[in-house]
Amino acid sequence: MKVFRILGRNIRDSFKNVFRNFSLSIASISCIVITLIVVSISIVLTYNVNNFASLVEKDVTIVVFLKNDITDLEIDEVEDKINSLSNIDSYVFKDKMEITSDMMESSEVYKSIMGNWKEDENPLRDTFQVKVTDIKLIDDVADKIKQFDNVEVVKYGEEMVKQLITVFEVVKNISIAIVIALMVVTAFLISNTIKITIHSRKREIEIMRLVGASNLNIKIPFIFEGLLLGALGSVIPIIITIYGYTALYGHFNGQLFSPFIKLVPATPFVYYLSLILLCIGILVGMFGSWRAVRKHLKI
Amino acid sequence: MDLIRIRNVKKVYKNGVTAIYDMNLDIQKGDFVFIIGATGCGKSTLIKMLYREEKPTSGKIIVGGIDVAKLRNGKVYKLRRKIGVVFQDFKLLPRATVYENVAFALEVFGLTKAEIHSKVIKVLDLVGLKNKIKNYPNQLSGGEQQRVAIARAIVNGPKLLICDEPTGNLDENTSMEIMNVLEEINKLGTTIIMVTHDKEIVKKMKKRVILLDAGRILKDYEKGTYKDESI
Numbered sequence: 001m002k003v004f005r006i007l008g009r010n011i012r013d014s015f016k017n018v019f020r021n022f023s024l025s026i027a028s029i030s031c032i033v034i035t036l037i038v039v040s041i042s043i044v045l046t047y048n049v050n051n052f053a054s055l056v057e058k059d060v061t062i063v064v065f066l067k068n069d070i071t072d073l074e075i076d077e078v079e080d081k082i083n084s085l086s087n088i089d090s091y092v093f094k095d096k097m098e099i100t101s102d103m104m105e106s107s108e109v110y111k112s113i114m115g116n117w118k119e120d121e122n123p124l125r126d127t128f129q130v131k132v133t134d135i136k137l138i139d140d141v142a143d144k145i146k147q148f149d150n151v152e153v154v155k156y157g158e159e160m161v162k163q164l165i166t167v168f169e170v171v172k173n174i175s176i177a178i179v180i181a182l183m184v185v186t187a188f189l190i191s192n193t194i195k196i197t198i199h200s201r202k203r204e205i206e207i208m209r210l211v212g213a214s215n216l217n218i219k220i221p222f223i224f225e226g227l228l229l230g231a232l233g234s235v236i237p238i239i240i241t242i243y244g245y246t247a248l249y250g251h252f253n254g255q256l257f258s259p260f261i262k263l264v265p266a267t268p269f270v271y272y273l274s275l276i277l278l279c280i281g282i283l284v285g286m287f288g289s290w291r292a293v294r295k296h297l298k299i
Numbered sequence: 300m301d302l303i304r305i306r307n308v309k310k311v312y313k314n315g316v317t318a319i320y321d322m323n324l325d326i327q328k329g330d331f332v333f334i335i336g337a338t339g340c341g342k343s344t345l346i347k348m349l350y351r352e353e354k355p356t357s358g359k360i361i362v363g364g365i366d367v368a369k370l371r372n373g374k375v376y377k378l379r380r381k382i383g384v385v386f387q388d389f390k391l392l393p394r395a396t397v398y399e400n401v402a403f404a405l406e407v408f409g410l411t412k413a414e415i416h417s418k419v420i421k422v423l424d425l426v427g428l429k430n431k432i433k434n435y436p437n438q439l440s441g442g443e444q445q446r447v448a449i450a451r452a453i454v455n456g457p458k459l460l461i462c463d464e465p466t467g468n469l470d471e472n473t474s475m476e477i478m479n480v481l482e483e484i485n486k487l488g489t490t491i492i493m494v495t496h497d498k499e500i501v502k503k504m505k506k507r508v509i510l511l512d513a514g515r516i517l518k519d520y521e522k523g524t525y526k527d528e529s530i
């Protein structure tokens with residue numbers, strides 16, 4: 001009970017402090033707001049890019065075109081060889097008739113052209129469509145398959161895949177760097193705010209020591225103050241995140257520019273994100289105040 | 300029984316000034332002791348070591364069973380809870396009422412509102428300020444402010460009350476009022492050590508008097524034997 005009463009008093013005190021140095025608190029809170037908004041945007045970006053990348057990666061297929069006059073026996077041979085490779089997730093065999101009917105289904109134009117093809121006129125090839133487990137090693141797999149007998153061409157949009165992967169990495173790294181830099185700046189600002197509170201409460205601290213308040217008892221209100229600044233600062237970013245992303249998702253119908261680029265569904269994503277923002281706000285706030293207390297509240 | 304035992308204590312400040320030389324002193328429980336001496340003779344230094352504001356450079360200080368010199372920083376609060384301290388400049392919180400100023404000393408211990416209320420009212424009654432609990436410090440006379448400070452120092456029920464020139468800012472009559480309050484508190488069992496420059500007070504009170512000179516005890520007058528030797 002005693003502990004709760006002391007804690008209650010500490011929380012009350014930190015509220016008082018926040019309002020006593022109102023302009024300073026506002027400055028710190030604004031800084032946290034900006035930081036967390038950027039953090040939120042970065043996470044939204046990174047997460048979507050990641051999500052998109054994994055979708056793309058799942059879709060990347062090595063198409064192995066077989067020679068036109070290949071026999072069933074030779075097809076089996078190729079299949080055995082593919083089977084013996086490592087890093088293969090799955091593969092399917094599609095003969096030219098199957099591909100033709102797929103394509104005809106997908107478009108009226110194809111249908112009118114291909115509908116007239118006879119069996120021996122079909123210029124398409126039988127194929128294996130191979131998916132790999134690790135997209136980064138897709139080159140290896142493709143190179144090995146190229147060496148096989150009776151294989152004509154191997155295609156997998158290699159340049160596009162590589163570029164995408166690099167772009168994703170760069171986007172991720174830049175946003176992580178910006179987020180870290182902003183968090184450091186914010187922590188310093190909070191630390192400064194708490195430092196000023198400590199100085200403005202010199203007399204109170206002196207008296208607290210004199211009447212026998214324990215060190216923890218003296219320090220906790222300041223730590224709480226940082227926590228409070230962090231928590232208050234995360235309110236606006238959380239609201240922006242929840243409403244902003246939900247609206248964005250709704251506006252674009254869950255996809256960007258083309259059905260190919262899918263957005264992460266708004267729920268429950270925005271709620272996890274809000275929780276993360278709150279935690280970051282609180283942690284940065286507490287770190288800032290802890291630093292100020294350690295430096296300026298020598299007991 | 301000794302409440303305070305000082306053995307071979309020496310205090311050298313960081314700047315090289317020696318404030319106390321090889322001091323030995325015992326103070327009994329329930330005593331009322333004056334510490335007097337010229338400016339800069341080490342009076343404040345001596346009492347600061349008692350409540351561990353300063354650490355002795357060498358020697359031993361026992362206060363209420365606590366070995367003060369060995370006390371770690373994190374444990375100083377345990378000593379402070381046994382000691383009340385009053386200063387010349389009162390050290391009140393200007394934006395808190397009389398009641399809040401005194402209650403402040405209890406709130407850090409997590410007492411309930413009712414417990415705090417009854418203790419605060421009791422000490423404010425003892426120092427004669429029960430009718431001014433809602434006033435702010437700037438609405439009080441110097442003597443009244445000092446009584447608030449005394450109330451705050453004793454509200455916790457400390458064994459020892461240390462006063463560093465508590466009447467330094469007050470006129471003669473007001474000073475005597477404060478002395479009466481201290482006398483009252485002493486009668487209730489609290490040991491009092493008071494630093495002062497006011498020889499009139501010391502003469503009137505007829506208590507034990509310790510005269511310091513340049514960091515040493517020059518004379519230790521038994522109760523009622525102090526005479527002004529105009530040093």
Ligand SMILES: Nc1ncnc2c1ncn2[C@@H]1O[C@H](COP(=O)(O)OP(=O)(O)OP(=O)(O)O)[C@@H](O)[C@H]1O
Binds near residue numbers: 314338
């Ligand atoms: N924090 C300090 N650092 C260095 N020297 C100090 C410090 N405090 C006091 N002194 C020196 O120690 C000596 C004793 O000082 P102290 O304050 O104990 O004197 P005092 O008897 O209380 O004087 P006064 O009657 O003026 O209050 C003085 O020479 C003073 O300059």
Ligand SMILES: [Mg+2]
Binds near residue numbers: 342343344463
């Ligand atoms: Mg002094």
